[in-house]
Amino acid sequence: MLTFISYWRAAAIVLNDLASSAFYACGIAEQAIGKSAPWFIVGVMLFSFTVRAVYVESCSMFVRGGVYRVVKEALGGTLAKISVSALMFDYILTGPISGVSAGQYIAGLVNEVFITADAHGWIPRAVHNIFDGTPQLNVNWTSVILALAVTIYFWWENIKGIHESSEKALRVMQITTVMVVILLAWSAITVAKGGAQSVPLPTPENLHFTKESLGFLSHRFPGQSLPSLFGVLGILIAFGHSVLAMSGEESLAQVNRELAHPKLKNLKRAAIVIAIYSFVFTGLSALLSVMLIPDAVRVPVYKDNLIAGLAMYMWGPQILRLLFRGFVVVVGFLILSGAVNTAIIGSNGVLNRVSEDGVLADWFRFPHRRYGTSHRIINLIVLLQILTILASRGNVYVLGEAYAFGVIWSFTFNSLAMLVLRFKYKGIRGWKVPPNITIGGYEIPLGLLSVFLVLLATALINLFTKSVATVAGVSFAIVFFLIFTVSERVNRKKFALAEQQMKDHFQLLQRDTVERDALNIRAGNVLVPVRDYNTLAHLRWALERINTTDQDVVVMSARVSRFGAGAYDLAMEQIFSDYEQTLFTRAVSVAESFGKHVSLLVVPATDVWSAIVQTAHNLDSSEVVAGLSSKMTPPEQAFELGRAWESIPEPKGQFVLQIVRPGNTVDTFRIGPHTPTMKNEDVILLHRLWLNITREQGLEKVHHHDIMTEALTRFARDYGAGRDREEIIKELRRTAADSGITLPRRIADQIQTVQPEPTRSNPDTKPKKS
Amino acid sequence: MPLVVTLVARLLETMFVIGSIGSVAVLVLSGIEDLKTLLGREESEHS
Numbered sequence: 182m183l184t185f186i187s188y189w190r191a192a193a194i195v196l197n198d199l200a201s202s203a204f205y206a207c208g209i210a211e212q213a214i215g216k217s218a219p220w221f222i223v224g225v226m227l228f229s230f231t232v233r234a235v236y237v238e239s240c241s242m243f244v245r246g247g248v249y250r251v252v253k254e255a256l257g258g259t260l261a262k263i264s265v266s267a268l269m270f271d272y273i274l275t276g277p278i279s280g281v282s283a284g285q286y287i288a289g290l291v292n293e294v295f296i297t298a299d300a301h302g303w304i305p306r307a308v309h310n311i312f313d314g315t316p317q318l319n320v321n322w323t324s325v326i327l328a329l330a331v332t333i334y335f336w337w338e339n340i341k342g343i344h345e346s347s348e349k350a351l352r353v354m355q356i357t358t359v360m361v362v363i364l365l366a367w368s369a370i371t372v373a374k375g376g377a378q379s380v381p382l383p384t385p386e387n388l389h390f391t392k393e394s395l396g397f398l399s400h401r402f403p404g405q406s407l408p409s410l411f412g413v414l415g416i417l418i419a420f421g422h423s424v425l426a427m428s429g430e431e432s433l434a435q436v437n438r439e440l441a442h443p444k445l446k447n448l449k450r451a452a453i454v455i456a457i458y459s460f461v462f463t464g465l466s467a468l469l470s471v472m473l474i475p476d477a478v479r480v481p482v483y484k485d486n487l488i489a490g491l492a493m494y495m496w497g498p499q500i501l502r503l504l505f506r507g508f509v510v511v512v513g514f515l516i517l518s519g520a521v522n523t524a525i526i527g528s529n530g531v532l533n534r535v536s537e538d539g540v541l542a543d544w545f546r547f548p549h550r551r552y553g554t555s556h557r558i559i560n561l562i563v564l565l566q567i568l569t570i571l572a573s574r575g576n577v578y579v580l581g582e583a584y585a586f587g588v589i590w591s592f593t594f595n596s597l598a599m600l601v602l603r604f605k606y607k608g609i610r611g612w613k614v615p616p617n618i619t620i621g622g623y624e625i626p627l628g629l630l631s632v633f634l635v636l637l638a639t640a641l642i643n644l645f646t647k648s649v650a651t652v653a654g655v656s657f658a659i660v661f662f663l664i665f666t667v668s669e670r671v672n673r674k675k676f677a678l679a680e681q682q683m684k685d686h687f688q689l690l691q692r693d694t695v696e697r698d699a700l701n702i703r704a705g706n707v708l709v710p711v712r713d714y715n716t717l718a719h720l721r722w723a724l725e726r727i728n729t730t731d732q733d734v735v736v737m738s739a740r741v742s743r744f745g746a747g748a749y750d751l752a753m754e755q756i757f758s759d760y761e762q763t764l765f766t767r768a769v770s771v772a773e774s775f776g777k778h779v780s781l782l783v784v785p786a787t788d789v790w791s792a793i794v795q796t797a798h799n800l801d802s803s804e805v806v807a808g809l810s811s812k813m814t815p816p817e818q819a820f821e822l823g824r825a826w827e828s829i830p831e832p833k834g835q836f837v838l839q840i841v842r843p844g845n846t847v848d849t850f851r852i853g854p855h856t857p858t859m860k861n862e863d864v865i866l867l868h869r870l871w872l873n874i875t876r877e878q879g880l881e882k883v884h885h886h887d888i889m890t891e892a893l894t895r896f897a898r899d900y901g902a903g904r905d906r907e908e909i910i911k912e913l914r915r916t917a918a919d920s921g922i923t924l925p926r927r928i929a930d931q932i933q934t935v936q937p938e939p940t941r942s943n944p945d946t947k948p949k950k951s
Numbered sequence: 952m953p954l955v956v957t958l959v960a961r962l963l964e965t966m967f968v969i970g971s972i973g974s975v976a977v978l979v980l981s982g983i984e985d986l987k988t989l990l991g992r993e994e995s996e997h998s
Contacts, residue, residue: 231977413964420967446988453985615980628980631973638966 188447190347191436192454193354194523198275199429199459200357201520204513205282206426207467208484209581213422215389216476217381219467221423224383226464229427231632233452234614235596236430238629240437241445241611242602249538252594255601258669264594265535266661270654271431271587272531273562275524277569278580280331283517284324285485285577290510292317293493297503320485321575328521328570335522336563339529341812342554347439353515360512361462363505364491368469371496377472385415393578394422396648414642421589421643425581426463428588429520430455431595435527439787445611466491485577488513528562529555539672540665543760551811553712582647586654589640596633600626695784695799702780704801706733709779710793711808714767719808719841720779721771729777735800736768737782739792790825794852797836798829805852806839815840815848826852 186194210218242251253261298304299315308316371377381387392399395418433452440447470479470487473494483490492506533555536546549556573580599614603626614628644651697704707727709720720736727734738761765781772779786792797805810818819838826833835853842848859867871885899905 227978228974230981231974234977234981413968414960417963417967449985449988453989614977615984616976627973628977631970632977634966634970635974636970638963638970642963 186347186436186439187441188451188454190351191440191447191451192458193350194347194436195429195432195451195455196354196357196458197350197516197519198432198523198527199427199455200354200462201279201282201516202426202428203459203463203466204286204488204517205278205485205577205581206423206428206463207470208480208487209425209578210419210423210467211471211480212484212578213391213394213582214419215381215387216471217383217387217419218423219380219464219471220383221419222426222467223460223464224420225423225426226460228635229430229459230456231614231628232427232430232592232596232636233433233456235592235599235629235632236433237448237452238610238612238614239595239599240434240448242606249535249540251602252598255598255605256594260594262540262662262665262669263658264591264598265531265540265665266658267587267590267594267654268431268531269528269587269661270657271428271584271591272524272528273565273657274569274580274584274587275428275527276332276521276562276566277328277573278577278584279517279520279524280328280566281324281570281573281575281580282485282577283331283514283521284327284575285320286489286510286513286517287327288318288320288323289483289486289489290506291323292320293489293503293506297499324575324577325570325573328575329567331518331521332525332563332566332570335518335525336559338522339525339559340549340552340554340556342552350519353519357462357512357516360508361466364469364488364509365461365465367495367497367505368473368491371473371494374496378476380468380471383416383419385412388415388419390415390418393582394418394646396646396651398645417638417642418646421585421639421646424589424639424643425585426467427459428584431591432523432527435530449612486513524566525559525562529558532558532562535665540669542668542671543675546760548713548760550713550715553811579649583650583653585643586647586650589636589643590654593633593636593640596629596636600629600633603629695782695796697800700780700782700800702733702735702800705803706735706800707804707806708735708737708793708797708800708802709806710737710739710789711764711768712738714764716808717767717771718843718845719806719839720768721775722841722845722847723806723839724772724775724777724779727777729779732803733780734772734777735780735782735796735802736765736772737784737793737796738764739789740783740785788825790821791828794822794825794829798833801834802836804837804839806841809840809842815842815850819848819850819852823850823852 207218207222210222214221239251249261249265252264256264295304295316299309304316433448433455436451437444437448440451466488470483470491474483474487474490475494479487479490483493488509489506492509493502495502495505532541533546535541536543536558545557545561546555547557548554569580603613603624614626614632616627618625618627707723709723711717711720723734740761761783768779768781782796784792784796793805793807796802805822807818809815813821818840822838833853835851838850838852840848840850867885867888870888871883874880874883874888896909900909
């Protein structure tokens, strides 16, 4: 049961990661290969169209299981583990490079402001004396501190279970678009007014490698010019130093499952938007930065905040340029810190899936006692990110080189897996990378093969030219490979035992939709959502008062896979994992202690509220009995449930929500339209009106409800026509404040006012019942 | 320069060049499909 999003929102989520590369990719590439770097960035962005095509094919395959299972199916267990390690390296590095880069932009701006202020004599002499000149921040260490602050902030948000908002991503991209439009338009004016320097063509003779950018090859061929030695190889090396411009493309697979119907069409549309946007932003801003920023300052001063440098070399007054630079920094901070969050969510999603695949011990996935999140995985990811930030000491170039390792190898493994699956997987595919030719009945995937060849050649050359990345990436991959291998062995033993226990205790039935008849549950049943096996007091409360011979009790666990959970749906045994088994064993023992029968149900979902409401709707439940949330008050829980209820299509039934607090006090809410509870003074007013009206001639037989109908009709007319709308809203706000009732409570009571994103039941939903 | 290094270098160059030519074909063909998708002329959800 998924909450679906439009392709615009999906594109915005991916672009929050992909477009953030524009802030650092060209600076890193130019340091490595010289002034012709922008052409390689443009080339990489064009090539990213083809990588995107591979991801579209990968997402259009109707397979179940996580990334590990799918790659294992194609390449075998060992390569699958290496592939997942590379993907993890990519995700974990996304956070530090984005955080440090955001810090570089902020520190650069602060220093620029100090310089400008000093030039105008605005810095007091005393401050000047303390700093022995113009006050300046240490850019790298300031970046480290800011990156740590952003990472720790998002760590805590993710521990609490941050709701990944596509709305927020869309807003960030809208602001970024404003910046991109100003940047391009202003750059065009600048070029028209003052001309621009040319960007050297991407030929071997224009490439200038440093000792660092040749990595291991610099020891092998000291003092020799590799481009002149090899020609095309030089181009390949330069291409390898520019690939991180397309980092973030893998996020396309992470949003795939959330896309609204028609899925494939929307996936392709999102992919087009992503490709065009990132080409325009990353490609053109790279070209413009070399065209407009003088050579003397571009690398020495602005290498780590190139777009900020571009803002400073626009045509126009300095104050305007400084203001625009401030805007660039704000946008950069928004998008780059968003990428830090995406990195944590993405890594968490991948490791959760790997754990579901049985390659990571279940211990990692154990839910947080209070927030229900996979806190151990989040802690591990953030710890690795913090160590990376500290080890980098704020050096974006080193981080970029390492990051490129993860990016290129995860793309390479993905394309190789897709290539092999063309021959091994004969199931339905929504789309195939063109061109494909058929010879003698065999389809040759020329397009896929071509993309794979470029990726593999780039990944291999990067092994030689990026020494730091190779050492760091290979070490990381070995550590993760060992963790995965040991976990898999432990899990295999545990799974054999668990499988036997499941056969003994639970009869698993798999369905694509939740249907009452198929599950043999009577209408008017009571649905009891459960999450933590230590907090089943609400189940006890329900069983105490329900006679299960008259009314069924359905215990439901929503298997929430949040954004970033992966491109593929869960397989059956992944949904009913160790944790669900323990949870249901406890639920059954509670039911047995009352001598009552309960039905058990696991529902995969991205949003727990939608899952509860959709299940209650499909099962014709009359009541939902929930425990008290650790994060919300009962009215807030009712509000969330009411909002989810609003988004399911008509016809839909109403139900009563009972929230059982510790100590068995219960808050009751009606979900759906219902007769409101009237205050005593309102009843008296209505009665007084009725007395007066019935004294009028011809109105003797008027009822109380006729007066209510007339009053509401007039209210709706005044409110809807907009005549007294503002006044009505003001009055209502005053009433709400006077009665001391919080807004969620009022909305929960009068559930009709919220218009959330549309929600649909997922055809792939697979409940299980014992 | 050792023969092995030259061979590896030539192999990587060949992979890169052949792959790049094929990738241009992917770019053009998927670009045409993208245009159709954007203009709403795509025929069916699944091929």
